[in-house]
Amino acid sequence: MDFLYILATAIETAIGPIAAVYALAAIGLNLHFGYTGLLNFGQVGFMLVGGYGVAVSVSTFGLPLWAGVLASIGCAVLLALLLGIPTLRLRADYLSICTIAVAEVARLVYRAEFARDVTGGVYGLQGFASAFYDANPFPRGDYGIGDISFSARDLWMMIAAWGLVLVASVVMWLLIHSPWGRVIKGIREDEEAVRSLGKNVFAYKMQSLVLGGVFGALAGALIAVNQQTITPDQFMPQVTFYLWAMLLLGGAGRTLGPVLGAVVMWFLLTVFDETLRSLAATGVLPFLQGSDVGALRHAMVGLALLLLIVFRPQGIIGNRKEMLVNVK
Amino acid sequence: MSSDATEVTAGGPAPVDRMAGVAATPGVAKPDPILKAHGVRRSFGGLTAVDVEHLEVQRGTITALIGPNGAGKSTLFNLLTGFDRVDAGEWSFEGRRLNGLGGHRVARSGMVRTFQLTKALTRLTVLDNMLLAAQGQLGERVWGAFLRSGWRGQERANIERAEQLLERFKLLDKRHEMAGNLSGGQRKLLEMARSLMVDPSMVMLDEPMAGVNPALVQSLLGHITALRDDGMTVLFVEHDMDVIMGISDWIVVLAQGQVIAEGRPEDIRADQRVVDAYLGAQHGEPADAEEGR
Structure with missing residues (x-):
């Protein structure tokens, strides 16, 4: 077993474009849950409409890439309104039930036969992001230190993705440390009280849902651009639960919580995957097949979440005192 | 509101005198009502929780809303402050109709409420x-x-x-x-202070003394009287009779959703209907009946 190789692969994943995508989507979820207290179990739905916003605009309608990004933002706003108008006036549980259902319905609609002309159905769409890679300023080759290395393509993608994560984090910090953020956090604590102080709670919850959804959509757009291909079945419900795991791991209600959570989670997942894979390859554990690794990974995520909730419920950088205020 | 406040503090008539000459009959008109409700009704399924024919609240007074459990006090509170929807009826605050306005818009118009179960954030x-x-x-x-x-x-x-x-x-x-x-009592204080931060002309307190330790009750009472002295109108729901009799200028008694009596504390104390409502009408042993008369 080559520990250095495993470590290098894990670091590559932890700072790679996929981790950035998840960080961005988790930032949206942090606004929903960590600050506003909205239980959104369908963040993947925003990623889906975001990814397809780019893919459909460019592949199907021949629009430029920037228009595609605008389209994915537009789709996210629309989805948030669609979700929010009927459910945000009701108790919190209704939103969570609807989000999980709507995300799944959206995936089924996008992969349906009748949508094939637009979305490509189950086969999805390909080759819509060349404009992005054509703009790559880095000459071909590998960049990195020691065993950690990225291609010029990955490096360009990482800069775009982590750049967006940075922008989103700054936006979040500014918003949360403003009177707007105070109202949002007040709604998390008790929306009736906030209403009794003359705030339009519905409007604030809607703003939060829209903005967090837009972050999710941008993450979806990044996935599409990164892979140059998109299929509906990448957007299964478990993506949302990975996001939740990352958010809780990093610390909900902290600006950098979701970012740290995504990085640490991808690091641990890769270490785990690679270790098991090399163990399986050497035959030390005869009962372990290479194909079992994927399933074991899900079990490990579950175990990790369990340990987290028992030993560090506030997450890595969460505030334990704040967390335990209501648990007396 | 602010001009009003200065009038009151600048040697206006003492608050109790504001009710001079007002008869102690349910639904009586007040000389200068800040809140007027008419025909407000709300039922849950077959049960009529609130059915208030007419109710006025005098500006610059402390008005208590009392009644046995289940009389509809909190429901009426929720209706007036836009936290629940009426089935019928209309009400106005400072001459402005509030029907159908959401809770946040009622608060913005200057009528701010607190909650029975304290809602500190x-x-x-x-x-x-x-x-x-x-x-x-x-x-x-x-x-x-x-x-x-x-x-x-x-x-x-x-x-x-x-x-x-x-x-x-x-x-x-x-x-x-x-x-x-914070402790329970401090949360009550915080909630009251927070409602003042809205700069209201009327404060609606839903059981401000509930769950407060007795040592704090006096201080809370002092704060409520201070609100009136600052020119605010206070309407509050309360159970503790001693508290109510001590500080209220006017008392409205609700039973089974209806206003069965209103008047000054001494009127209410002597009112047989109130005693009946609280103890049940069948308590009528001869001694009690004589006492009532």
């Missing part, structure tokens, strides 16, 4: 709880939030006002603590 600091209540904040708009220079000055003024109020309610040294770490 537990994971916010005491100061943030206060600042949240300030009205017309530019930084509370999603785009305005980014323009720090736009709301800094406003924020500073609000902090100053919040600290003055916290000082008055003896919570100033707790201002950076999480509201969830």
Whole structure:
């Protein structure tokens, strides 16, 4: 077993474009849950409409890439309104039930036969992001230190993705440390009280849902651009639960919580995957097949979440005192 | 509202005199009502929770709303403040119709409520709880939030006002603590201070003494009387008869959703219908009946 190789692969994943995508989507979820207290179990739905916003605009309608990004933002706003108008006036549980259902319905609609002309159905769409890679300023080759290395393509993608994560984090910090953020956090604590102080709670919850959804959509757009291909079945419900795991791991209600959570989670997942894979390859554990690794990974995520909730419920950088205020 | 307040404090008639000559009959008109409700009805399934034919609340007084359990006091509160929808009826506050307005718009119009189960925003600091209540904040708009220079000055003024109020309610040294770490009584005080931060002309207190330790009751009572002396109108729901009789200028008795009596504390104390409502009409042993007459 080559520990250095495993470590290098894990670091590559932890700072790679996929981790950035998840960080961005988790930032949206942090606004929903960590600050506003909205239980959104369908963040993947925003990623889906975001990814397809780019893919459909460019592949199907021949629009430029920037228009595609605008389209994915537009789709996210629309989805948030669609979700929010009927459910945000009701108790919190209704939103969570609807989000999980709507995300799944959206995936089924996008992969349906009748949508094939637009979305490509189950086969999805390909080759819509060349404009992005054509703009790559880095000459071909590998960049990195020691065993950690990225291609010029990955490096360009990482800069775009982590750049967006940075922008989103700054936006979040500014918003949360403003009177707007105070109202949002007040709604998390008790929306009736906030209403009794003359705030339009519905409007604030809607703003939060829209903005967090837009972050999710941008993450979806990044996935599409990164892979140059998109299929509906990448957007299964478990993506949302990975996001939740990352958010809780990093610390909900902290600006950098979701970012740290995504990085640490991808690091641990890769270490785990690679270790098991090399163990399986050497035959030390005869009962372990290479194909079992994927399933074991899900079990490990579950175990990790369990340990987290028992030993560090506030997450890595969460505030334990704040967390335990209501648990007396 | 502010001009009104100065009138009252500047040697106007003592609040009790405001009710001079008002007959102690249910639904009686007041000389200067701030709140007027007419035909307000709300039923849950087959049960009529509130059916108030006519009710007026006199400006600048402390009016208590009492009644046995299940009389509809809290429901009436929720209806008037826009936290529940009426089946029928209309009501106006300072001459403005409030029918169908959401709770936040009622609050903005100057009628601010508190809750029976205190709703301190537990994971916010005491100061943030206060600042949240300030009205017309530019930084509370999603785009305005980014323009720090736009709301800094406003924020500073609000902090100053919040600290003055916290000082008055003896919570100033707790201002950076999480509201969830306050005791039950302190939360009640915070909720009252927070409602004042809205700058209301009328405060609706839903059982302000519930769950407060007896040592704090006197201080809470003092604060409520101070609200009236500042020119505010107070309407409150309460169970404790001693408390009510001590500080109210006017008492409205609700039973089975209807106003069965209203009047000064001494009128209410002598009212047989009130005794019946509280103890049940069948308590009529001869001794009791004589006493009632």
